[in-house]
Amino acid sequence: MTKCLGCGARMQDKNPHEEGYVKDINSLLCKRCFEIRNYNAYSMIEKDNQEYLNVLNKxxxxxxxxxxxxxxxxxxxxxxxxxxxxxxxxxxxxxxxxxxxxxxxxxxxxxxxxxxxxxxxxxxxxxxxxxxxxxxxxxxxxxxxxxxxxxxxxxxxxxxxxxxxxxxxxxxxxxxxxxxxxxxxxxxxxxxxxxxxxxxxxxxEGSIILTASKEQFKKIIPKKAIKPIVIQIKIDQTIFIDDLMRLDIKKGGCLVFYMSNNLKLERFYKNNNKLTNLKKFHFENLNNEDIVIKGLGFIKTKNIVSLDIYIDEKIKITKRQSIM
Ligand SMILES: Nc1nc2c(ncn2[C@@H]2O[C@H](COP(=O)(O)OP(=O)(O)O)[C@@H](O)[C@H]2O)c(=O)[nH]1
Ligand SMILES: [Mg+2]
Missing domain, CATH: 3.40.50.300 (P-loop containing nucleotide triphosphate hydrolases)
Structure with missing residues (x-):
C-alpha cells in the first residue's frame, strides 16, 4: 500500500470522500494534495486528537x-x-x-x-x-x-x-x-x-482557528510582520475586532493589540448591542498583563485596565504576565 507523498495518507481509489483518494492508484499525490497545490482548493478533514496521541505514544x-x-x-x-x-x-x-x-x-x-x-x-x-x-x-x-x-x-x-x-x-x-x-x-x-x-x-483546542470560517481565516492569519495598534482609553468605549469579538472597556489605561493587521478594529463611544449575545469574560485591574486570545493574538494592557470581552464560547482566553 503506497502513501501520498504530500500528506502521508494511504492511497485508495474506492471512496472519493475519504482521505488518500486518487483516481489512478499509481499517482504520487492524492487528489486533495493535488488540488491544494494546483488550485489552492481545500477540503476540510475532521480529525480528533486521539489518533495523534497514539502517534506520540509510539x-x-x-x-x-x-x-x-x-x-x-x-x-x-x-x-x-x-x-x-x-x-x-x-x-x-x-x-x-x-x-x-x-x-x-x-x-x-x-x-x-x-x-x-x-x-x-x-x-x-x-x-x-x-x-x-x-x-x-x-x-x-x-x-x-x-x-x-x-x-x-x-x-x-x-x-x-x-x-x-x-x-x-x-x-x-x-x-x-x-x-x-x-x-x-x-x-x-x-x-x-x-x-x-x-x-x-x-x-x-480552544483556538479560534478551529471555529473560524475560511473567509475569517484569511484575515486572522497574518502574512507579514504585524504592526501593534496602540489605543489610549480616556472614557468608556467599545472596540470591535471584525465580527469576531467585542471589548467593553470600563476603566482607563492603554491597550496594545498584537494581531493580524487585516482584522478591522473599530471604536464606538455610544451604546451598541452588537455581539453581546456571545460569551462574556470579565477582567479587572490589569496592568502590564497580556490577554491571550488563542489563535488570534494578544492584547497588552498598561496603566490599569478593566474590561469585558465577548467572544465565541469555544475560544480560550487567558491572561499572563506581559511578554513584551
Ligand atoms: N509567516 C510565516 N508563515 C509560516 C512559516 N512557517 C509556516 N508558515 C505558514 O503556516 C501555515 C501552516 O504551515 P504548515 O507547514 O502546513 O503547518 P503544519 O500543520 O504544522 O505542518 C502555512 O500557511 C505556512 O505557509 C514561517 O516561518 N513564517
Ligand atoms: Mg503539516
Missing amino acids: IAKTDDLLILVADLFSLDIPKLNLKNPIILVLTKADLLPRNIDKEKILNKIKYNLNIIAKITISSKNNYQLDELYTLINKYKRSKNVYVIGYTSSGKSTLINKMVHNYSQNDYEITTSVLPSTTLDLIKVPINNELNLIDTPGLLD
Missing part, C-alpha cells in the same frame, strides 16, 4: 530526538507526556514586529518537557535555520528525528525548507493555512544519516 517508546515546533505568534506549548530529548523551535519570527526581542520571549516560556535546546526561527525568511540544522545534528540519537507540535504551527514548511537547504533529495510535503493538512507520518530523508519525520499535529 514516538515515546523510542529515545529519538524530537523537534517541537510552536508558533511564535500564538506562543503555546502543548502539555505532553514525553521523556524524549526535545529541541523547542519557535517559528514564524517574521510575523512579529522587528523591534521585539525574540530571545527574551524564548526565555519566558514555561513548559515541563525535556527541552535540551531552544531556538527561534523563520522558515519563510531562512532565519536561524543553519543554527537549527547544527543543533539537530549535534543532538540526534539515531537517524530519525520527529517533528511534532500543534497543527498549522509550521512543521511541514520547516521540513520542506530543510530539504531545500540541506539535501540533494527532492521532496515536498503539502502545506496550507488550514489545520489537518498532513494526515499521517511522512519520513523525509535529508541524507543517509538523517530522516526528518513529519507528523499530523495536535489540534489546538
Whole structure:
C-alpha cells in the first residue's frame, strides 16, 4: 500500500470522500494534495486528537530526538507526556514586529518537557535555520528525528525548507493555512544519516482557528510582520475586532493589540448591542498583563485596565504576565 507523498495518507481509489483518494492508484499525490497545490482548493478533514496521541505514544517508546515546533505568534506549548530529548523551535519570527526581542520571549516560556535546546526561527525568511540544522545534528540519537507540535504551527514548511537547504533529495510535503493538512507520518530523508519525520499535529483546542470560517481565516492569519495598534482609553468605549469579538472597556489605561493587521478594529463611544449575545469574560485591574486570545493574538494592557470581552464560547482566553 503506497502513501501520498504530500500528506502521508494511504492511497485508495474506492471512496472519493475519504482521505488518500486518487483516481489512478499509481499517482504520487492524492487528489486533495493535488488540488491544494494546483488550485489552492481545500477540503476540510475532521480529525480528533486521539489518533495523534497514539502517534506520540509510539514516538515515546523510542529515545529519538524530537523537534517541537510552536508558533511564535500564538506562543503555546502543548502539555505532553514525553521523556524524549526535545529541541523547542519557535517559528514564524517574521510575523512579529522587528523591534521585539525574540530571545527574551524564548526565555519566558514555561513548559515541563525535556527541552535540551531552544531556538527561534523563520522558515519563510531562512532565519536561524543553519543554527537549527547544527543543533539537530549535534543532538540526534539515531537517524530519525520527529517533528511534532500543534497543527498549522509550521512543521511541514520547516521540513520542506530543510530539504531545500540541506539535501540533494527532492521532496515536498503539502502545506496550507488550514489545520489537518498532513494526515499521517511522512519520513523525509535529508541524507543517509538523517530522516526528518513529519507528523499530523495536535489540534489546538480552544483556538479560534478551529471555529473560524475560511473567509475569517484569511484575515486572522497574518502574512507579514504585524504592526501593534496602540489605543489610549480616556472614557468608556467599545472596540470591535471584525465580527469576531467585542471589548467593553470600563476603566482607563492603554491597550496594545498584537494581531493580524487585516482584522478591522473599530471604536464606538455610544451604546451598541452588537455581539453581546456571545460569551462574556470579565477582567479587572490589569496592568502590564497580556490577554491571550488563542489563535488570534494578544492584547497588552498598561496603566490599569478593566474590561469585558465577548467572544465565541469555544475560544480560550487567558491572561499572563506581559511578554513584551
Ligand atoms: N509567516 C510565516 N508563515 C509560516 C512559516 N512557517 C509556516 N508558515 C505558514 O503556516 C501555515 C501552516 O504551515 P504548515 O507547514 O502546513 O503547518 P503544519 O500543520 O504544522 O505542518 C502555512 O500557511 C505556512 O505557509 C514561517 O516561518 N513564517
Ligand atoms: Mg503539516
